Amino acid sequence: MTNHEANSLVIEGVSTAYDQANVLENVSLTAASGKITCLLGSNGSGKTTLIRSILGLTPPNRGSIRFGGVDLAGLPTHRVIAAGIACIPEGRRVFAKFTVEENLRIGAYQETSDAAVAQRLAHVYATFPRLSERRDQLAGTMSGGEQAMVSIGRGLMRAPKLLLIDEPSLGLAPILVRENFNIIRRINQQGITVFLVEQNVHQTLAISDYGYVLSKGRVVAAGEPSELGQTRQVHEAYFG
Template sequence: MSGHLTTDQIIAAYGSARVLSGVSINAKPGAITSILGANGAGKTSLIRAILGLLPTSKGRIELDGEILSDLSPHARVARGLGCVPEGRKVFPKMTVEENLRVGAYLSNDKDLVEGRLQKVYQTFPRLNERKQQFAGTMSGGEQAMVSIGRALMSEPRVLLIDEPSLGLSPALVRESFALIRDINRSGVSILLVEQNVQQTLAIADYGYVISQGTVVAQGTSEELQNDPEMKKAYFGIR
């Protein structure tokens, strides 16, 4: 099975402010791996570093044995990374269908793109009804569908999902977590960044807790439930 993403001691900074100081994670093929941590712990920075949007000064990022660290973001996507960014980041002045087509930018096979489009519309019938609507005029839940559908259009081997629950109602959060599990069962490895601990641990196979740019705890969901580092990372209890 493919879709094995690892980072090895990566270090990254915004200007002189170091945001990642030697983060190593191992997202196993076919698994849901979660990254937990409080606001500002470095979760989103880690995602941006993996995608190449945040340059890393040291360390190595690998996908299925291939080194990604020196590639530009679009080349990393071409190697099989997909992303549902924090805040969904749909293209507001594009229609739903155009958003989805941007997701398949790297594929030049028209029939293939058409097939994937139909598959996304099957998963989200709502998007099929609204394919000509500007994505910026849609509700948060609908934009979440656009963002997830767009990421699936490239048929990634590893899907990075950053805070899917942000700004959604509890019912929609439950729905998106169920959907993430479905996507995972279809054979896509998932790296899930979340603040919503209980629901994340319920679907994740393995998790890492990040605090101040380093991994402070890791383990299976059961192990993390009872880890004292977990509470510290979230509530600052010492």
């Protein structure tokens, strides 16, 4: 297996149901190694269900989800994460009563080497100098933008090969959204594959290499950002 395949997420023919009702129907897409791939769609399109299916929280009834040559479909969540996948959940979800550093260390709970944890902490603090200054501050007392940094930093503490990012713009002021997306681009430039699930079309397409549009549980469009933004499917998915 090439390194390119090792860090690519390949989803083929995935269908996922809640209470016998299909939420995802025959979804196929690829998040290519070393790239930023986005999945656009309005609320209720099935985006979060797809993330849950990848993570093993809501296993698909049909189809395969491959990463590093391993089919993740049906694996428990801790095995999916151990394969080199980290998820930044929507809404940030920091541990409010823990300090910044305690929050970050939770991200490395599967790592047994103290030296590796220290190295990852140093890397996160270099990426987010503001967190370094506030490492002893309770995460719950920080601004929304700072909590977003804590959440992304916690994901980086896993030293992931693939980062799943769910709605990073949710609830943030426009200036913080721009800052967040710049951070995502910088993380990708460090060699981490990014699968970005978002509603914010313009900011997302501006940093993505390739994108898909999900509507009512189906992929209705795919392509380069420049062409995807012009498609009828994008306008219908959001405004129709």
